[in-house]
Amino acid sequence: MTPDHAPADHPAIQPARTGILIANLGTPDGYDYWSMRRYLNEFLSDRRVIDLPRWKWQPILQGIILTKRPFSSGANYKLIWNEDKGESPLMTITRDQTAALRDRAQAEWGDKVMVEFCMRYGNPSTSDVLDRMVKAGCRRIVFLPLYPQYAAPTSATANDQLFRALMEQTWQPSVRTCDPYFDRPDYIAALAGSVRRTLGDRVPSRLVASYHGMPRRYLMQGDPYHCQCQKTSRLLQQELGWPDGVIDTTFQSVFGREEWLRPYTVEHVAELARQGVTDIAVVSPAFAADCIETLEEINGEIRESFEHAGGKDFTYIPCLNDDPAHIEVMMSVIRDNIGGWI
Structure with a gap:
C-alpha cells in the first residue's frame, strides 16, 4: 500500500x-x-x-x-x-x-x-x-x-x-x-478452579504453593516479588475457603551458594513428611505454563524429596496453561x- x-x-x-x-x-x-x-x-x-x-x-x-x-x-x-x-x-x-x-x-x-x-x-x-x-x-x-x-x-x-x-x-x-496480575480476582479464581479440578472435594493436609526462587537480597533491594507471591497465596486460600495453615508459600530452583527466598520447596516438603504430613498437593502460581521447573523439578526432585522422607500421597496441580x-x-x-x- x-x-x-x-x-x-x-x-x-x-x-x-x-x-x-x-x-x-x-x-x-x-x-x-x-x-x-x-x-x-x-x-x-x-x-x-x-x-x-x-x-x-x-x-x-x-x-x-x-x-x-x-x-x-x-x-x-x-x-x-x-x-x-x-x-x-x-x-x-x-x-x-x-x-x-x-x-x-x-x-x-x-x-x-x-x-x-x-x-x-x-x-x-x-x-x-x-x-x-x-x-x-x-x-x-x-x-x-x-x-x-x-x-x-x-x-x-x-x-x-x-x-x-x-x-x-x-x-x-x-x-x-x-x-x-498476581492479585486480579479472575486470576485467583482461575487458580482456585485448577485446584478444585485436580483435587475434587479433597482438601489435602497441606497445599504447597511453590514459586520460583530468587536471591533474598533482591527483596532487600526493593523487588516486590516476595510480597506479591505471599498475597497470591493468601488470596487463593480465601477463594478456596480453606482454613489458615493449609497453604504454605515456598520457593524452588535455588542456584548458587547465596541465601535465596525461604523456605526452599525441596526442603520444606521433606520436613512436612518428617512431621507426619503424608498427603500434600503442590501448585505453581508463578508459572503461566508447565515447564522444566514444574514437570521435572516439582514432579521429579521435589516429589522424591517428599516420598523419601516418608510422604505417601503427592499431587501436582498443573499450571493454568491454555485453560x-x-x-x-x-x-x-x-x-x-x-x-x-x-
Missing part, C-alpha cells in the same frame, strides 16, 4: 494495526549439548538473572558451568521433551496460548489486531518477532510478559529485551507494558491496556 500523493518510488506501507505480544522465559531448541549451551549462555549471561560483575562471573560461566551443566540440563529436558513436535512443553503450551488468544482477539477486534509470542531467551526471539510485527503494520503494541508476579529477573528483563529490540526499529511503534479461564485472564489484562487504541 502506497500513501496518497506519494511519489511512485515511495516504499509500501502496511495498513496500521495493533499488536498483542506475549512473552515467556524461553526454551532451548533441543536437549543436545550445543543447544543447551547456547540457551544457558544467553540465560545466565543476563545481568538481571546473575548480577555479579562480568569479570567475576563470565570466567566461571564459560568455564565450569557451560562445560558441565548442558549435559545435566539436557538430560532433564529429555525427560519431558515433546518428541512428536520436537520442542519443549513450554514452547507447545505457549503456542497453544497464543492460538487461543488470537482466536479470541480476532473474534472481538477482527483484523485490527495481530497476536504473536516471543521468548526472552532462545527462539522465537523478541527482536525477530517485533520486527515481523512492525513490518506487518503494527503501530501500537501491547506487551504482556507471562509472569503473574513481578520480579526483576523475569518481568523486567522481558521488558528490557523489548526496549532493546525497539532501538533497532526505524519507525518505532508505541508500546504499553502490562502490570503483573479457557486463563486465556480469559490474559484477555482481560489486554483489554485493560488496549483501551483507546482500537
